[in-house]
Amino acid sequence: MSTGLLACVALLGALAGLAAPRAARHFTAPLAPRVAGTAPNAPRVAGTAPNAVRDAGPTPRVVGATPGAVRVAGAVPSAGWGAAAGAVAFAGLAAALGADPVLPVLLVLAAVGLVLALVDLACLRLPDPLVGAAALVAAVGLTGVAAAAGSPGRLLGAVAGAALCFACHVVLAVLPGSRLGFGDVKLAAVLGLPLGWLGGSSLALGLLLPHLLHGVLVLVLLVAGRVRRDTPLPLGPALLTGAWLAALAA
Template sequence: MSVMLMVLAAAYGAAAGLLIPRPAHRLSVEPEEEWRAACPEGHPITGVARGWLGRGRCARCGTYGPGVPATVTVTSLVCAALAAATGPRPELAAWLLAAPVAVLLVAVDRRVRRLPDELTLPLAAAVAGVLGVVGWLTGETGAWRRALLGGLVLGGFYLLLFVLRPAGLGLGDVKLALGLGVALGWYGWPTLVTGGAAGVLIGALYGAGLLLLGPEGRKATMPLGPFMISGAFCGLLLGASAAT
């Protein structure tokens, strides 16, 4: 059963990964700019949902943004790992729903150093909503309430960091922390602390590496979203495995 579940999750992740390059290209703009409506060569983007859904490569000139093989591989592996750690428990639905969005957020943040509200806030709402249904169906309403509180705690922590050092992170990171905190809080406070601390640690190690590169590394702008998501992913794997 677990192997079949992993295979199905990997197939789902691969299918979702095919759709990531197009919205990654469209959303990779500065805060005041309009979403991109054309490929890098200027060809109009059209298709399902006003051009948001469709193949990850422009039919006339090539890829939109991140390479399709990369997004397919990463999303597939992430979904398979989550399925392996969680097993057939119902909260897996929330993790599989969130995984492609998280990969998309990483792609956008790496390209333009921002986390769009169009992704972070719906992600938090969707994870909270799905976990609410899971809690109601399974009777684990206490876990759901803890998950919501976890979102507030992790979001509040990043809000404090933003107030203390606004040049080091943005409000997008704070909003992302809400959704990550909800997910981590489902498995308890140790999982929340582990996932949150892992994100900070991974980011700190990357930052230290940049400093070792010299002046050029010190001037580099470091996106926090990928590290926050990576830390939360590690926390979820540990929390889900412990709950098995």
């Protein structure tokens, strides 16, 4: 791919990244915790501050929160970070795949992936509408490329990749003490479609790299004292980054 065309693709990625934080805020769930023992819509006592909590005993426990865990609501990174990530993601795919007909499909998936990563970073969620949109892009796009190229075998490889990624992550999700959510499982299955299309080596890397990246990140944060062992951390960005790196190695 020529330098000029590569620059155009990078610019397109930067524009997608600029739009990603705004799109992510539409899917960011508020994390306002409810205090144990209080009714969801309990009336406020006259004369108290709107958000005051009267406590005559121990510190109230937050329902549904892991002990010691801290979750920040709405912490979607700025548009500048999104633009940089989009430019790098798009340029990397374009440089690795060149004129491969599957490139447009992967670029659209990367754009949806940027939004998914931002939402997961902000509120530890991978919304079904976004994961479903990524699945639709992958399924329709890869089917179209297979039909145009006359290569149904690669489409079968994509389906096999999705099935393998789904099965492996279901096993990880049901292990005792696992913190893998089924949003992560569904996203892994979607990412298995393009990874299976690209081949066995890409699929193997796409299965291994996300957990390696996530493990290294957790270790660094633990050593730096930024998190505790029971602090929930998003896996979605690692799944997406690992799949992107695996695509670059195709």
